[in-house]
Amino acid sequence: MSKQWMFDEKADFLAKLRELVDGGVDPHDLETMTPFPVHEADHILHTRTSRLRFFTLAGTLTGLIAGFAFTIFTVMDWPLITGGKPLISLPPFLVIAFELTILLGGILSFVGFLALARLPSVKNVLQPPKEYGNRFVIQQRGEE
Amino acid sequence: MKRYLPLILVAYFIGCLLLILVLARQWQDTGQAPEQPIAFSHPIHAGNLGLECTYCHQTVARSPQATVPPVSLCMECHKNAAIDRPEVQKLRGFWERQEPIHWQRVYQLPWHAVFNHKRHIKAGVDCSFCHGELKAQARVRQVRSLMMGWCVSCHRSRNAPTDCWTCHK
Amino acid sequence: MQRREFLKLMGIVSGGAVLSSCGEDPHKKLISHVVPREGEVPGMAALYPSTCTECGAGCGIWVRVRERNPFKLEGMPGHPINDGALCIRGQASLSRLLHPDRITAPRRRTNTGDYQDVSWEQAMADVEQALSESGGRQVYLAGRTTGSLAALIDEFCRTRSFDRAPEVERFNHEAIRFAGDALFGRKSVPQYHLAEADVLVSLGADLLETFVSPVNFARQFAAALEKEQRWYHLEPHFSLTGNRASRRLVIRPDSEPYLLAWLLRAVPARRDLPAAVAAAVPAVTAEAAARQTGLPVTVIEELRDALRASSNPLLLAGGVALAGNNGRLTAVLAALLQWSLDMVGRTVDYERHENYETVGGAADFAGLVDALSDKQIGVLLISRLYHLDHVPSLRDALCGARFRVGLTDFMYPPYDGCDVILPLSHSLESWDDVEPRHGVISLIKPVFRPLHDTLSEGDILLQMMNNGLNYRTYLARRWGTIGRELLDQGWVIRDTEETTPTLQAGAPPPVITIQEPPADKTLVVVPSLRTFDGRSRVLTLLHEIPDPIATITYGNWVTLSVADADTLGITDGQELDIRTSGAGLRLPVKTHPQLAAGRVMVHTDQLDGLALPRDASSGEPLGILPIDSWQATGTRIDVPILSGSFTGAVGRGILPHDKPHHGPAHGGDDHATEHPPATLYPPKEYSRYRWALAIDLDRCIGCSACVAACYIENNVAIVGPDEHRIGREMAWLRIEPHLSRDGRMFFIPVMCQHCENAPCEAVCPVYATYHGSEGLNQQVYNRCVGTRYCANNCPYKVRRFNWFDHEWPSPLNLMLNPDVSVRPKGVMEKCTFCIQRIRQGKDHAKDQGRQVKDGEFTTACAQSCPTGAITFGNLLDRSSRIYALAQSPRAYRLLEGIGTEPAVYYLSKKRENA
Amino acid sequence: MSSLKGTFDQLERDVLAAMAKPKKSFWLALAVSSLMFAVGMGCWGWQIYKGLGVAGITNPVGWGVYITDFVFWVGIAHSGTLISAVLFLFRAKFRNSFNRTAEAMTIFAVMTAGLFPLIHLGRCWLFYWLFPYPNQRLLWVNFRSPLVWDVFAVSTYFTVSLIFWYVGMVPDLAIVRRYTTGVKQWIFRIFSLGWRGTRYQWEHYGKLYMFLAALATPLVISVHSVVSWDFAMSVVPGWHTTIFAPYFVAGAIFSGTAMVITLVVPMRRIFNLETYITVSHFESLAKILLFTSMIVTYSYIVEYVLAFYSGHEFEIAHFLYRSFGDYKYLYWLMLLCNSLLPLTIFVKKLRRNLTYLFILSLFVNVGMWLERFVIIVSSLAKDYDPYAWGTYTPTLIEAGITLGSFGMFFTFFLLFTKYLPVLSITEIKEISE
Incomplete structure (x- = not known):
């Protein structure tokens, strides 16, 4: 069985949270639900910094490399001279690489977010989760 | 009902995708073989009789166009040969009326492409490379897609020019 | 040659089966010949000789035919009149053959005044009936006619008792013929040997535009350029001819007699004038001549000195110089000068004169007009008349005939109200010959099945003569021994029995009085x-x-x-x-x-x-x-004026020696050193060909023949006045008039410059335009999506966008060049350096296992140019003409300052106008 | 009702009130804008059927109203992400009042803008050739062409802005989910992805939002730089200049901010959001407007200085033509709208007067449209070759399609105000605690 507390005020919520952690409850067993991000709670619970940055980094790097690789591949695939410029003209390709950096960075960040935050949650989509209104909620997982 | 709404939506999209794939497949199919005003048989002429392609398609090695033979050429043989056959009768009909034969084009290039038979023949490309084994085609059928990618792949593999204006006009 | 053999020859060329055109999409069909035409290879253009009939000059042409459709006319190299060139009108005349408005069948006028198509039998029967019933005289009134047809008309008039009226020609050079008649007893227009003269003085004659035989004169002009000829052109207005003379002198209209009279006395005669003649020439002082003509004394003295020093001068008057009240006088004085300076027989040739004897002057029609007004004419047969605005009396009297038969291809104004219209075949549909110049016979040969139910004039006349001949056999009989050569070569020069005339004793008109020219406007x-x-x-x-x-x-x-x-x-x-x-x-x-x-x-x-x-x-x-x-x-009034500015080009790097200066780093006038190649990249290497064009501004006269040739060769669309008003003309090649800093007019042909560093290429998102392996800037129509970025970025603004789908109303579609696609709407197009010709030329060379030779083929514009101003070739061939021209110190390129490195070289003028 | 929950409940009710059953005026506005949209589409259809010739563009002016519209709408699209992303990174709190609106504006403006390259294509049915996808023709696109950069920049901008907008909306959609029932709730259930607001969700969410903001900021700058390079990469005098990128970016922010004001002033009044969007917020916007106006004015000056200092005949001739030639009235009107009128914002009274700001923003919108028109058209009308000089007069078709673009934009925007929360509820909660 799990325990659950609900608060109308953030201060009450934080007080209870601190009380629970100080009382020796493993922060991993505590789940909170808030109407907006409450950073103080993260401090209390020692929430891990999100690993999303790796997704973003991977996305941007992929985009950058793919941008240059793709543009260079296409001009080598069917070499067509335009405007007396060399086949591999890096300045224009940089524009493409830059845009792809942002694009893949953005998309992969979003994908990473979905993966890390376990969204979309099929369960919650099919069966709406219990709504707590604008309350601050603490749930403690009990031992089975 | 409401419960299945997302499923229905997903099914709808998959259905659309499949339809597009099927249509694309259909569109790619090139094996058109239109009916001709005279059921000329390549198997008989090129196969049984062993006539060279150039016996009839005389300009294939000296002109961009291979050309269909003039009726007079057909009549050189068919004055006497096989005159009882109904298709040959048709031919004689054209000759007597001095009327050109309107063959259905099987290999048709789009308006923006040029093709030079002579150059391909002189480069050693066999007729059958593009037209297939005509001895086996009772009715001439388009055996190649004639799509740009098909032309270009061959040009690339043979080191033929790939300047756009080689083929585009 | 045996007559039978000859007929066989003709039969082969003209005969054979005819392709019937049908409504189906021809691209979906493979249409067999019934019997092949000899020497014709499907898919390859055949050339047939003929003669242009758009004006009377009689230029020889080659007709390019593919699948039995003529699609391009080209000047016939070696032809005595035009030697390979053709003018703007000649180029365009192909569309006369295929014009949708041509008369397609004989017509008869109904009681309501409308026309109804009838059969030939019916039409001819109507004519015969009229001939037998109408009573009164019968008159044959035709436009200028030379060659066999002229002889046949004579024969016809004799056998069918027609009176032959003088021939109608708007530009009949009456004054010149009057002077020739009066002084030399020759009522004809002499042939002028421009190229042989070292000093040329021309008064008014628009030699390079319409005068007698403009293509011939333009070719002679080009030849004279090589000889550093001094050419003075005097005109009251502005003409292309005047612009190309070494000195254009603007004189007061109709004041030429003062100058000529003065020159007659001032330049020492090389052949004496009879005293009576000399006395009749008015005494004009240099000051008076200068005052009357509006030229400074020094200038007219320069003219005098040039003529005096010349060993082989030519002075001629024509066109506007003879169009004033003093016209005849000017012609007479000019002819006297020609005699006195010993030009007759040298640069003024009456032996091989231009055939204008049968042409009537306005006064010659007086008798006919009277007869018409008096209703004396029963049947009036008119042929090849375009308008009669210059003889309004005749125009208005035409309806006086009881029965009018019109032979024509279009319903020109004189045909309004004709009782029967007999449609004429185009010269490309009929056999004929012309003799524009005495003894120069040029062949007209059918290259095209008669498109409509038409006949040639010869055939109509022979039918009416009812002697069982057709015109082809008539011609064969008439040609006799020259037939073979004529058919092989397209033209023949016959021996002439004419001689050089001498000044007739009592020659000039007794009193020569100069009428006062108009004073003001x-x-x-x-x-x-x-x-x-x-x-x-x-x-x-x-x-x-x-x-x-x-x-x-x-x-x-x-x-x-x-x-x-x-x-x-x-x-x-x-x-x-x-x-x-x-x-x-x-x-x-x-x-x-x-x-x-x-x-x-x-x-x-x-x-x-x-x-x-x-x-x-x-x-x-x-x-x-x-x-x-x-x-x-x-x-x-919203007339479409295509030029944005005549005067704006100064200092823009478009005209020769007219470079803009971009800051202090550059400068100087020498184009070769002014702009180092504006690129960081190494120059592109070419392996076999680098096509280029050179345009000699010294030779370009602005005649626009190249433009017409380009239009027809490349299926360039005709878009009409509304589109022109908003700037949407489609010309791939245009002649730009620009006024230079020192006040001279330049005509600069501008087409795609095929830049080495083409600004258009880099901006196309889909590679629809790119740099080909032979240096051409290639536009792939079917790849084009129509962003128009390339056109924006083209500094020469030579790219044309297809704003709509263009149509060639049937049967004009038959003259589309099958080797060039018709561009659909939404696609950019431009000059390709006639890539189809390059493709064919290379194809031909490859068959023989060699490189393309210099001059083996050329672009349509270069082919048509009467002065040879345009040269096409391969820059990599060090022995080619184009290489030499590109290396010439005269060579410059348009807008060199922006570093596009064009492949079109312009050659600045050698001789400078004062 | 002093508890946070109470405040939040009130906030939610206030914001979601805008999503209540629409009033008649809404339907009227929707009808007008969708009619405009339909007219535009009809004009486009006619243009596709007949050919581009029905528009007034011609030789030498190959680009006219369509590209002007494109640049205009891309410019409008700029402020959305700018306000959101840049101000987010700068922790500028006033952004919360209109970031949702601004982002929505971005999305719809990019969609509208994205149509114009298609509309102006001679053969728009082949637009997909602009994308580098493997095809049987074995052909690729020309990555050297600024138009391909455009394809990448605009589609990246659209994608990233959409993600940014959507991500910012997820917690709000979860709120709406609570207030709706039936099919509507289903939709919000799907689009809120089953959001619950747990601490790890918030943690990842916060990071994502920050990364997206960090990515979007250079993107914003790059997109309008790329759009400016459509011109700057050419050889056309008047286009070919290095200051175009910053000049266009500033211009985009300028016009985008003006459009935000144009949209938010009436929206605030209609939906009674005075509590959340205050006059001070508008004052901040007005300061951005003033600042960017001065950058733009500076660019105008620099353009002329560059031309005349360079001594380049064509540039000098062009700038004289721009200010004294065929399009001189448009040019001076543009200067009035973009450089002179915004200077009035220096007066505090005026910049706190919403009516004044609204009217001024309309002038700026017009001025910025004219700026693009003048740059595009006057540069092309008279470039190198005097023979090819010409002028350009737009036709009714072009006017119709431009009208249609406004119709499309407002149609989408009206639908947005009705079906999605127009303010970022969550963020307002965050700052109002």
Whole structure:
């Protein structure tokens, strides 16, 4: 069985949270639900910094490399001279690489977010989760 | 009902995708073989009789166009040969009326492409490379897609020019 | 040659089966021949010789035929008249053959005045009936006719008892023929050997535009350029001819006699004039001549000195110089000078004169007009008349005939009200010959099945003569021994029995009095380069190509000097009301910086029915008219003026020696050192070919023949006046008139420059334009999605966008070049350096296992150019002409400052106008 | 009702009130804008059927109203992401009042803008050739062409802005989910992805939002730089200049901010959001407007200085033509709208007067449209070759399609105000605690 507390005020919520952690409850067993991000709670619970940055980094790097690789591949695939410029003209390709950096960075960040935050949650989509209104909620997982 | 709404939506999209794939497949199919005003048989002429392609398609090695033979050429043989056959009768009909034969084009290039038979023949490309084994085609059928990618792949593999204006006009 | 053999030969060429055209999409069909035509390879263009009949000059042509459709006319190299070149009208004349408005079958006028198509049998029966019933005289009135047809008409008139009226020709050179008749007893236009003269003085004659045989003169002009000929051209207005002379002298209209009379006395005679003649020449002092002509004394003295020092001079007068009240006098004085300076027999050739003897002057029609007015004419047969505006009396009297038979291809105004119309075949559909110049016979041969139910004039006459001959056999019989050569070569020069005449004893008119020329403002009526006397107006293409002087395409206009426009407070496109000799003319103006103040220029065919006053002695319409009053009406007429500015090019790097200076780093006038290659990248290497074009501005006369050739060769669309007004003309090649810093007019042909570093290429998102392996800037129509970025980024603005789908109304579609695609809407197009010709040339060379030879083929523009101003070739071939020209110190390229490295080299002028 | 929950409940009710059953005026506005949209589409259809010739563009002016519209709408699209991303990174709190609106504006403006390259194509049915996808023709696109950069920049901008907008909306959609029932709730359930607001969700969410903001900021700058390079990469005098990128970016922010004001002033009044969007917020916007106006004015000056200092004949001739030639009235009107009128914002009274700001923003919108028109058209009308000089007059078709683009934009925007929360509820909660 799990325990659950609900608060109308953030201060009450934080007080209870601190009380629970100080009382020796493993922060991993505590789940909170808030109407907006409450950073103080993260401090209390020692929430891990999100690993999303790796997704973003991977996305941007992929985009950058793919941008240059793709543009260079296409001009080598069917070499067509335009405007007396060399086949591999890096300045224009940089524009493409830059845009792809942002694009893949953005998309992969979003994908990473979905993966890390376990969204979309099929369960919650099919069966709406219990709504707590604008309350601050603490749930403690009990031992089975 | 409401419960299945997302499923229905997903099914709808998959259905659309499949339809597009099927249509694309259909569109790619090139094996058109239109009916001709005279059921000329390549198997008989090129196969049984062993006539060279150039016996009839005389300009294939000296002109961009291979050309269909003039009726007079057909009549050189068919004055006497096989005159009882109904298709040959048709031919004689054209000759007597001095009327050109309107063959259905099987290999048709789009308006923006040029093709030079002579150059391909002189480069050693066999007729059958593009037209297939005509001895086996009772009715001439388009055996190649004639799509740009098909032309270009061959040009690339043979080191033929790939300047756009080689083929585009 | 046996006659049978000859007929066989003709049969082979013309005979064989005919392809029936049908409504189905030809691309979906493979249509067999029934019997192949000998020497014809499907898929390859065949060339057939013929002669252009658009004007009377008789230029030889090669007709390019593919799948039995003629799709291009080209000047026939070696032909005695045009030697390979063809003019703008000749190029466009192909569309006369396929014009949708051509008369397709014999017509008979019904009681209501409408026409109904009838069979030939019916039409001929009607004519025969009229001939037997009408009573009265029968008259044959035709346009200028030479060669066998002229002989046949004579025969016809004899056998069917027709009177043959003088021939109608708007530009009949009456004054020249009058002078020839009066002085030498030769009523003909002599042939002028321009190229042989070391000093050429031309008065008024628009040699390079419409005068007698313009292509011939243009070729001679080009030949004379090589010899450093000194050419003075005197004219009251501005013409392409004057612009190309080494000195253009603007003189007061109709004042030529003063100058000529003075010259006659001032230049020592090489052949003595009879005393009576010499006495009859008015005594004019240098000052008087200078005052009357408006030229400084020094200039006329320079003229005198040049003529005196010349070993083989040529002085001739024609065109507007003879169009005033003093016209005949000017011609006589000019002819006297020709005699006195020993030109006759050398540069003025009466042995091989131009065939104008049978052409009538306006006065020659008086008898016919009277007969018509008196209803004496039973049957009037008219043939090949385009208009009769220059003999209005005849025009108005035509309806006096009881029965009129019209032979024509279009319903020109003189045919209104004809009782029977017999449609003529085009010269490309019929056998014939012409003899434009004495003894020079040029072949006309059918290359095309008669498109409509038409016959040639010869065949119609022979049918009416009912002697069982057709015109082909008639011709064969007449040609006799020259037939073979004529058929092989396309032309023959016959021996001539004519001799060089001498000055006749009592030659000139007893009294030579000079009439006072118009003092003030003058309207100068000049022939049109594009429409000749108006006969070519039916050719739509000619309306699409701008008049090179005004750069106006569609519509009528007058050209006005800038100074007068300022005084009148009038700008381009505004209407000017001109009152002259009682009549009025209202036309929009186009100002021109080279036109002298007080002169208004208008084309013969743009007079809007204005009745011209006539010369008192000859009855010819005058072309120099004093303007009584003029004023701006305030109306604006939206004529399409294609040039954005005549004067804006100065300092832009378009004209030779006219470089812009980009900051202090560059400078100097030498183009070779001014702009180092503006690129960081190494130059592109080519392996076998690098195609390039050289355009010699010294030779370019602005005649626009290249433009017409380009239009037809490349299926360039005709878009009409509305599109022109908003700047959407489709020409791939245009002639740009630009005024240079020192006030000279340059005509610069501009087409795609095929830049090495083409700005258009880099900006195309889909590679629809890119740099080909032979240096061509290639536009792949079917890849184009139509962003128009390339056109924006083209500094030469030579790219054309297809704003709509264009149509070639049937049967004009038959003349589409099968090797060039018809571009659909939404696609960019431009000059390709005639890639189809390059492709064919390389194909041909490859068959023989060699490189393309220099001059083996050329672009359509270069092919047509009468002066050889355009040279096409391979820059990698060090022995080629193009290489030499590109290396010439005269060579420069347009807008070199922006580093595009064009492949079109322009050669600045060698000889400088003063 | 002093508890946070109470405040939040009130906030939610206030914001979601805008999503209540629409009033008649809404339907009227929707009808007008969708009619405009339909007219535009009809004009486009006619243009596709007949050919581009029905528009007034011609030689030498190959680009006219369509590209002007494109640049205009891309410019409008700029402020959305700018306000959101840049101000987010700068922790500028006033952004919360209109970031949702601004982002929505971005999305719809990019969609509208994205149509114009298609509309202006001669053969728009082949637009997909602009994308580098493997095809049987074995052809690729030309990555050297600024138009391909455009394809990448605009589609990246659209994608990233959409993600940014959507991500910012997820917690709000979860709120709406609570207030709706039936099919509507289903939709919000799907689009809120089953959001619950747990601490790890918030943690990842916060990071994502920050990364997206960090990515979007250079993107914003790059996109309008790329759009400016459409011109700057050419050889056309008047286009070919290095200051175009910053000049266009500033211009985009300028016009985008003006459009935000144009949209938010009436929206605030209609939906009674005075509590959340205050006059001070508008004052901040007005300061951005003033600042960017001065950058733009500076660019105008620099353009002329560059041309004349360079001594380049063509540039000098062009700039004289721009200010004294065929399009001189448009040019001076543009200067009035973009450089002179915004200077009035220096007066505090005026910049706190919403009516004044609204009217001024309309002038700026017009001025910025004219700026693009003047740059595009006057540069092309007279470039190198005097023979090819010409002028351009737009036709009714072009006017119709431009009208249609406004119709499309407002249609989408009206639908947005009705079906999605127009303010970022969550963020307002965050700052209002």
